[in-house]
Amino acid sequence: MMDWDKLRIFHAVADAGSLTHAGDSLHLSQSAVSRQIRALEESLNTTLFHRHARGLILTEQGELLFEATRSMNKRLEAAAARIRDSEEEVFGDLRVTTTLAFGTIWLAPRLPKLYERYPDLKIDLMLEERVLDLPMREADVAIRMKEPSQADLIRKKLMGIRIGLYASHAYLERSPPLETLEDVARHRVITQGPTSAQVAAGAGLAQLLLSHEPQSLLTINNYFGVLQATLNDLGVGLIPDYITEDFPTLTRVLPDVESNEVPVFLAYPEELRQSKRVAAFRDFVQEEVIAHRRRIRDAA
Secondary structure, three states, rough: OOHHHHHHHHHHHHHHOOOOHHHHHHHHHHHHHHHHHHHHHHOOOOOOEEEEEEEEEOHHHHHHHHHHHHHHHHHHHHHHHHHHOOOOOOOOEEEEOOOOOOOOHHHHHHHHHHHOOOOOOEEEEEEOOOOOOOOOOOOOOOEOOOOOOOEEEEEEEEEEEEEEEEEEHHHHOOOOOOHHHHHHHHEEEEEEEOOOOOOOOHHHHHHHOOOOOOOOOEEEEHHHHHHHHOOOOOOOEEEEHHHHHOOOOOEEEEEEOOOOOOOEEEEEHHHOOOOOHHHHHHHHHHHHHHHHHHHHHHHH
16 A cells, blocks of 8 residues: 555655755655655655656656646545535635636626625636636636536536627727628728637637738737727727627627627536535626626617
8 A cells, every 4th residue: 555645745756856846845855755755666666757967757657656646636635625615604715717808808807896795715817718627626617618528517608608890989980981891801800810729609700801801910819919909999809799898989890790609608526516615606707697698788
């Protein structure tokens, strides 16, 4: 049977790639860490690290063990998070991942209300287009622009969004008329680039616009950048409709030209079903989506 303490030390060394750095994080001397690694290698009758001047590299056997300890570590963190969840209060760390645009433009401005309600909550907001692995605990909650594919996730559809064409008042005043798709040939189009991580509906709309050969083109790899360029009078931006409500200087152009609906899902691992933090965040986001829909309906 493997010694838990030795596995903990092995994991720290493999993660740091150095006996010294692992020793610092574990508050152990380098020689004590080295002894424990040697003892673990002897008990397994294998070599776990190649030792060289620049540090340590895992052997094939070491990689196998590191994969197991990493998975074990994630599960222990998940268990600790569940144990820390109070029956009465909402507190502690909550790691939320979503796209850069949704996180900065829609979610972050609404968070003061959540913190007002739960001042002891600590949110780590991870904004990236890459889909983080929830079952492997890369994040606790995700808001994604498509339905998650993993089976062991609880998912809730928040809303459907569409991507349309928008321009600033100032840009439209000084530019040629834009009344048909053919008029795009006299304008600058601002869109996500063809190689950007984006939903198929957005890519399809961009291809349609580009097929009309705009006079000029600016591609940016996320919608936050597209919004900023459009707000600064650079051209006609392809922007999701959830963004534009808070920017009254933007005007919808060619309203019949828009993407197919893109579903927005909130998801979290099955094992966090009882988490008070996750439930508080989920309920808050759902309330904000309902309020957002109501404002759009009232403005129409």
